[in-house]
Amino acid sequence: MAKRYTEISEKLQQFIKQQQIFFVGTAASEGRVNVSPKGMDSFRILSPNKVVWLNLTGSGNETAAHLIENDRMTIMFCAFEGNPLILRLYGYANVFHQRDLEWNNLISLFPPQIGARQIIEVNVDLVQTSCGAAVPRFEFVEEREQLKQWLEKKGPEGVRAYWKDRNQVSLDGKPTKI
Numbered sequence: 001m002a003k004r005y006t007e008i009s010e011k012l013q014q015f016i017k018q019q020q021i022f023f024v025g026t027a028a029s030e031g032r033v034n035v036s037p038k039g040m041d042s043f044r045i046l047s048p049n050k051v052v053w054l055n056l057t058g059s060g061n062e063t064a065a066h067l068i069e070n071d072r073m074t075i076m077f078c079a080f081e082g083n084p085l086i087l088r089l090y091g092y093a094n095v096f097h098q099r100d101l102e103w104n105n106l107i108s109l110f111p112p113q114i115g116a117r118q119i120i121e122v123n124v125d126l127v128q129t130s131c132g133a134a135v136p137r138f139e140f141v142e143e144r145e146q147l148k149q150w151l152e153k154k155g156p157e158g159v160r161a162y163w164k165d166r167n168q169v170s171l172d173g174k175p176t177k178i
Contacts, residue, residue, distance in 0.1 A: 005127040007048035012087060012127065016045060016077055020140045024053075024120075025074040026066035026093075031172030034062035040143060044109045049124045051075070051089065052106055057115035057151060057159055057167070061178060064118055065170035067095050068177060073122055081139060084132035091124040097178065115151040115159055117167070117178065 008016070016022075020039055027033040042054040053075075055063060067073070073093040079085040096102040096119045106119045151159060163178050170176060 002128055002130040005129075006125075008045060008051075008089065008124060008127055009048070012129070013045050013048075015079070015085060015087060016043065018082075019077045019079075020143075021078075021080075022053075023076045023078075024063060025076070026063050026070070026072070028066045028069040028170070028172065028174055031170070031174065032062075034060075034066060036063060040113075040147070041111055046121075049091075050121065051124060052109065052119055052121045054107075054110045054113065054116055055118040055120055056113060056147065057117050057162065058147075059166070060171060061117070061163075061167040061176040062170050063120065064095050064176040064178065065172075065174040067093050067120070068175065073120070075122065078135050079132055080135065080137060084135055086130045086132040086135065088128045088130075089122065089124045090126040090128070091122045093123075094121045095119075095177075096121065113151070114154075114156060115147065117163065 022038050022043060023035055024038055025035045038053060040056065042056065044052050046052060071092045073091060075089040077087040103119055154162060167176055167178050
């Protein structure tokens, strides 16, 4: 049932562009494995083997901490509407912060966001599809506004203070380099 590919085909790129949510999986050498849902128009395909996504401020910063120790990442998309499909992108990731030159080259790909924390670049070395026949069907209603409202209320300085207070280390005490 599962099929493997060496790159993200045009057909799979179209599938990705239609999705409202994706999931990111990372793990450090030791400690907890992290799986995070992502949304809010934060994913871009740069080439058949390179993608980037904008990591927004959240309660934790596990992804950044894990990638310091172990650059492996899996990104998963599920069709919740239409024909069933699960798409996984396996690869190796780099983290770019606002202080990095790469940030300046990539941030214009995304709509402005107060809480833009990192840009994650993934060099994809394996693409896998599977049937997704057991994934339930859901209908997309709308984006949630709570994160945007919270970030706007905090403002840029408040967000940076939050990073300092709450995003410096992972659940396992690993540094995030924010």
